[in-house]
Amino acid sequence: GTGFLQALKDSEFLNAIKHRSAIPGGTCEFDLPEYSHWLRQPFSRRQNDLKLWIDDIRPLCDAVSEALWLIRESAQPVDKMAINGMYQHNMQKDVNCRLLRVNLADQSALFPEISGSQHRFTVRFLEWSTTDSRAVQTGHDVPFQLSIC
Incomplete structure (x- = not known):
């Protein structure tokens, strides 16, 4: 109240x-x-x-x-591959997306950076080395799971 x-x-x-x-x-x-x-x-x-x-x-x-x-829990994770550390996805017009979930292997030294709009999004996987330098996108292919909730 x-x-x-x-x-x-x-x-x-x-x-x-x-x-x-x-x-x-x-x-x-x-x-x-x-x-x-x-x-x-x-x-x-x-x-x-x-x-x-x-x-x-x-x-x-x-x-x-x-x-x-x-x-x-409204979406099942789907196996994806980020080629050279980058994955791009175009959204379907009828999909009502409220949340993206990115799952990496527990021992991964990478972390995702997500940017996008209501029409598309990009996931870049970055490597972090020290607090003195910026994280950089990995040059390797990265298997991950994606849920579009």
Whole structure:
């Protein structure tokens, strides 16, 4: 109903953090002394506060998890091959796609980068080496599973 999450919406403490956190340096001690004080409270106190806030949103989290599970389970994975690390797919006009799932072998050192629109999408498989350099597309063929949910 209309009162859902009202306690969180009305919390001056949480609203101050929400509004100041978007500003660079906005959560500094001098900008949010109450937040700084809360951070210095015993772990058990902070944990209890977090539990109370999370308990308020738990029904929403559970509903979203259930909806995502239903969407994910609506499609069977299909074996695909990304030639030289890239796979392109044109969507059929009558397909209602809400989610793409890409599954790689557990031991794979690659990760997918997905880009696209309502008409087509591209999956590139990238290799990551260090935090000092950008990931690069692999030059190898990559077997993977794709679910268009």
